[in-house]
Amino acid sequence: xxxxxxxxxxxxxxxxxFKQRALRPVFKKSQQLNYCSICAEIxxxxxxxxxxxxxxxxxxxxxxxxxxxxxxxxxxxVELHQVAxxxxxxxxxxxxxxxxxxxxxxxxxxxxxxxxxRRIVSSSQDGKVIVWDSFTTNKEHAVTMPxxxxxxxxxxxxxxxxxxxxxxxxxxxxxxxxxxxxxxAAKKKSVAMHTNYLSACSFTNSDMQILTxxxxxxxxxxxxxxxxxxxxxxxxxxxxxxxxxxxxxxxNTFVSGGCDKKxxxxxxxxxxxxxxxxxxxxxxxxxxxxxxGDAFASGSDDATCRLYDLRADREVAIYSKESIIFGASSxxxxxxGRLLFAGYNDYTxxxxxxxxxxxxxILFGHENRVSTLRVSPDGTxxxxxxxxxxxxxxxxxFHFAV
Amino acid sequence: xxxxxxxxxxxxxxxxxxPHLSKMERVVVNMQDPDHGVxxxxxxxxxxxIPHAVAGTDIVEWLVQKFCISEEEALHLGTLLAQxxxxxxxxxxxxxxxxxxxxxxxxxxxxxWTSTLWPASELDYAIYLAKKNIQKQGALADYExxxxxxxxxxxxxxxxxxxxxxxxxxxAAKQRRKGDxxxxxxxxxxxxxxxxxxxxxxxxxxxxxxxxxxTSRRVQMIxxxxxxxxxxxxxxxxxGRNRVKSSICLEAHMNFSSQRGPHDPIMSGCLPSNxxxxxxxxxxxxxxxxxxxxxxxRVERWGFSFRELLDDPMGRAHFMDFLQKEFSAENxxxxxxxxxxxxxxxxxxxxxxxxxxxxxxxxxAAHWVNIDSRTMERTLEGLHQPHRYVLDAAQxxxxxxxxxxxxxxxxxxxxxxxLLAEAVIPLETKRRAFQFLWKPLHSSPSPALQLASxxxxxxxxxxxxxxx
Numbered sequence: 001x002x003x004x005x006x007x008x009x010x011x012x013x014x015x016x017x018f019k020q021r022a023l024r025p026v027f028k029k030s031q032q033l034n035y036c037s038i039c040a041e042i043x044x045x046x047x048x049x050x051x052x053x054x055x056x057x058x059x060x061x062x063x064x065x066x067x068x069x070x071x072x073x074x075x076x077x078v079e080l081h082q083v084a085x086x087x088x089x090x091x092x093x094x095x096x097x098x099x100x101x102x103x104x105x106x107x108x109x110x111x112x113x114x115x116x117x118r119r120i121v122s123s124s125q126d127g128k129v130i131v132w133d134s135f136t137t138n139k140e141h142a143v144t145m146p147x148x149x150x151x152x153x154x155x156x157x158x159x160x161x162x163x164x165x166x167x168x169x170x171x172x173x174x175x176x177x178x179x180x181x182x183x184x185a186a187k188k189k190s191v192a193m194h195t196n197y198l199s200a201c202s203f204t205n206s207d208m209q210i211l212t213x214x215x216x217x218x219x220x221x222x223x224x225x226x227x228x229x230x231x232x233x234x235x236x237x238x239x240x241x242x243x244x245x246x247x248x249x250x251x252n253t254f255v256s257g258g259c260d261k262k263x264x265x266x267x268x269x270x271x272x273x274x275x276x277x278x279x280x281x282x283x284x285x286x287x288x289x290x291x292x293g294d295a296f297a298s299g300s301d302d303a304t305c306r307l308y309d310l311r312a313d314r315e316v317a318i319y320s321k322e323s324i325i326f327g328a329s330s331x332x333x334x335x336x337g338r339l340l341f342a343g344y345n346d347y348t349x350x351x352x353x354x355x356x357x358x359x360x361x362i363l364f365g366h367e368n369r370v371s372t373l374r375v376s377p378d379g380t381x382x383x384x385x386x387x388x389x390x391x392x393x394x395x396x397x398f399h400f401a402v
Numbered sequence: 403x404x405x406x407x408x409x410x411x412x413x414x415x416x417x418x419x420x421p422h423l424s425k426m427e428r429v430v431v432n433m434q435d436p437d438h439g440v441x442x443x444x445x446x447x448x449x450x451x452i453p454h455a456v457a458g459t460d461i462v463e464w465l466v467q468k469f470c471i472s473e474e475e476a477l478h479l480g481t482l483l484a485q486x487x488x489x490x491x492x493x494x495x496x497x498x499x500x501x502x503x504x505x506x507x508x509x510x511x512x513x514x515w516t517s518t519l520w521p522a523s524e525l526d527y528a529i530y531l532a533k534k535n536i537q538k539q540g541a542l543a544d545y546e547x548x549x550x551x552x553x554x555x556x557x558x559x560x561x562x563x564x565x566x567x568x569x570x571x572x573x574a575a576k577q578r579r580k581g582d583x584x585x586x587x588x589x590x591x592x593x594x595x596x597x598x599x600x601x602x603x604x605x606x607x608x609x610x611x612x613x614x615x616x617t618s619r620r621v622q623m624i625x626x627x628x629x630x631x632x633x634x635x636x637x638x639x640x641x642g643r644n645r646v647k648s649s650i651c652l653e654a655h656m657n658f659s660s661q662r663g664p665h666d667p668i669m670s671g672c673l674p675s676n677x678x679x680x681x682x683x684x685x686x687x688x689x690x691x692x693x694x695x696x697x698x699x700r701v702e703r704w705g706f707s708f709r710e711l712l713d714d715p716m717g718r719a720h721f722m723d724f725l726q727k728e729f730s731a732e733n734x735x736x737x738x739x740x741x742x743x744x745x746x747x748x749x750x751x752x753x754x755x756x757x758x759x760x761x762x763x764x765x766x767a768a769h770w771v772n773i774d775s776r777t778m779e780r781t782l783e784g785l786h787q788p789h790r791y792v793l794d795a796a797q798x799x800x801x802x803x804x805x806x807x808x809x810x811x812x813x814x815x816x817x818x819x820x821l822l823a824e825a826v827i828p829l830e831t832k833r834r835a836f837q838f839l840w841k842p843l844h845s846s847p848s849p850a851l852q853l854a855s856x857x858x859x860x861x862x863x864x865x866x867x868x869x870x
Binding site for chain 2: 043046054057058060061064065067068072075076077078079080083084087099114115116117118119130133135136138140149151157161163167175176177178183197204206208209215223224225226228230231234235238239241247249252255259269273274275281282283290291292295301302303309311312313314316321322323324325326327333334335336337338339345346347354355360365367368375376378379380381382387388393395396
């Protein structure tokens with residue numbers, strides 16, 4: 001059964017009725033077929049029982065959604081900032097830029113840390129993907145992708161490979177080699193194939209599996225070695241823009257956010273959506289789990305960041321300020337989860353006190369929008385990448401309020 | 403059943419494009435409020451008087467008051483408003499910057515707002531450049547001349563229209579008062595500075611690759627019955643789930659953050675020092691995956707949760723030692739083997755499943771694990787069709803066994819207490835007094851080099867080649 005159909009101008013023989021017609025691609029269990037509009041519409045209403053119409057299904061969904069909101073509200077007995085009243089307020093932070101990485105000739109779109117806490121991989125609009133030792137600012141590897149807008153990149157847990165992708169609709173894995181005789185591009189492995197741009201990718205616990213999110217509205221889990229699709233995740237009603245794997249101990253779940261304003265939590269094993277949250281007013285650009293795994297934060301074009309608790313099954317905090325007008329592109333927590341760093345499209349980084357809900361600090365310095373932001377694996381610094389072609393690694397010192 | 407396809411509209415509400423624009427517009431509208439807005443005055447430019455002008459410094463002050471922000475932030479926000487063309491300088495409209503002084507500004511007319519008149523049409527641009535060209539020879543900047551020539555080539559067939567329109571607009575403008583003429587000129591100029599920025603100025607309207615292309619005019623999404631059925635299923639499941647009271651959940655977050663506070667370098671610093679501050683990598687050396695003497699904070703973390711212990715290679719190694727003393731080490735080995743299966747390559751699945759069976763599950767296996775009979779039965783059955791999740795139930799059982807039983811004993815054991823007592827608290831290294839005595843930063847071998855066995859390790863060069 002298909003869940004989404006798209007209209008595109010292609011003419012040919014319909015895969016169902018074989019007549020020569022204008023065709024549109026249709027997806028049945030991740031397999032693409034080309035149907036003419038009549039067969040596509042028949043398929044859309046396939047599976048309807050008597051007395052059902054699409055309109056009635058839609059209204060049933062709406063009413064269930066309303067009931068769900070009611071149920072969620074029943075157990076909401078206190079607000080986060082009320083609980084946080086007894087926590088000591090944070091004092092002044094000093095966050096200086098300690099490293100500026102220049103070398104991308106164009107907008108930096110994504111970055112990821114290596115587990116060794118100092119290396120990073122970054123990707124940019126012109127197709128360049130660079131691996132840096134950000135501590136020494138040396139560039140260690142560079143590869144040019146055959147496409148522009150490389151919006152996703154990730155470092156493998158072993159530190160021996162990187163993955164990246166963008167407008168090529170694919171996710172490719174490059175093993176990192178220091179052999180001067182070897183061309184990194186030659187060893188490239190095409191792993192994931194989507195039908196629209198790749199927006200995010202992440203290795204799971206090993207180098208052998210990759211999770212991807214795409215503008216085609218789906219997420220997918222792939223086996224790196226064979227490129228085989230292990231599981232696909234359908235349910236977003238529009239482009240999926242971000243994902244994050246849960247640091248949970250037994251389950252394999254991950255959260256994704258998309259242009260349909262929904263944040264969805266998935267079970268990697270079954271492909272099912274286990275929880276969904278829809279309180280943002282615009283595209284969700286970034287999602288990140290709270291370190292305990294019981295909550296996650298999201299950053300959106302509606303200029304707010306929000307905290308969703310998984311056990312309470314609801315949104316529990318909104319981080320916003322009237323003066324913050326531009327969307328948040330990227331969020332990450334400090335190691336203890338007390339601070340939330342968020343990069344915005346107005347070139348700034350705002351630092352939020354997660355518990356009290358207030359803004360602790362605003363950081364200037366970038367000359368164009370901040371597109372990506374990650375705290376280092378040991379929490380000693382954080383790195384932000386921007387459309388001003390640079391990456392900045394900042395450290396923090398914390399001074400108690402006098 | 404009628405063709406219900408007709409009732410399938412675009413699922414949900416239409417996507418709001420660029421919400422920040424309408425928010426900016428609200429701000430400038432508030433700024434122009436006669437009672438609570440920015441102080442307006444008339445600005446004299448040579449002999450003409452332009453009404454409804456505001457000073458840059460007043461804009462900044464108003465933003466500070468309205469949003470309770472610092473001057474720096476207010477200036478930044480005001481600059482963004484200028485860069486998006488919502489306010490323009492009266493005197494020197496070549497660049498859109500906000501100067502926090504007596505420089506006069508005016509608010510852009512809504513006709514030229516980005517949300518109203520976007521995308522900018524090539525025809526309009528051609529007319530604008532033509533006007534400029536006609537009015538004063540050589541008034542066009544270099545990049546404008548280039549654009550003009552390009553457009554001339556591109557819309558050559560309509561060029562007569564362009565020139566005619568340009569002349570007509572100039573003629574109409576002459577009939578206006580000088581003040582109005584100047585204002586309209588500034589407004590137009592600002593609009594084009596935003597929509598056709600000069601070289602070197604970034605295009606604030608650039609958004610990146612198109613999103614939600616499924617809701618644009620070209621492409622249409624039809625939500626099928628499957629989509630709604632899946633949603634309904636999701637909602638029904640959600641309604642049936644157990645929820646925890648907010649107070650309990652939020653309390654848990656508070657406890658988590660306060661427990662981890664001392665372990666968070668951003669909150670509490672780190673000893674001996676943060677490498678990014680002092681350029682000294684001792685902290686990383688002391689906290690390497692395998693060390694002889696783990697730090698006290700690290701050993702403490704092993705007591706926070708079972709996952710924390712297992713995630714740390716040293717913690718896991720010590721736990722294995724402990725289990726060996728208790729003759730239950732096969733549990734941890736089994737768990738590790740299951741992890742390898744779950745996250746391993748697809749081609750390895752059959753081999754790994756078989757290995758695990760031989761070593762841990764087969765009757766008389768060398769490291770037989772004690773799983774309850776029902777789980778064992780189900781697992782053995784599942785082995786006939788091995789897949790990467792076939793051992794999940796067994797793995798969970800063993801994991802919980804270790805977590806509820808062995809782990810608490812480990813924490814109470816002399817072994818752990820000993821580790822805690824022996825653990826190191828590094829001395830603080832202050833930042834070097836003479837920071838300008840530059841010495842090359844310690845470069846570490848890349849993890850990728852571990853694969854290159856037998857090859858000489860490439861020495862990283864010191865940090866003196868920062869390419870621009």
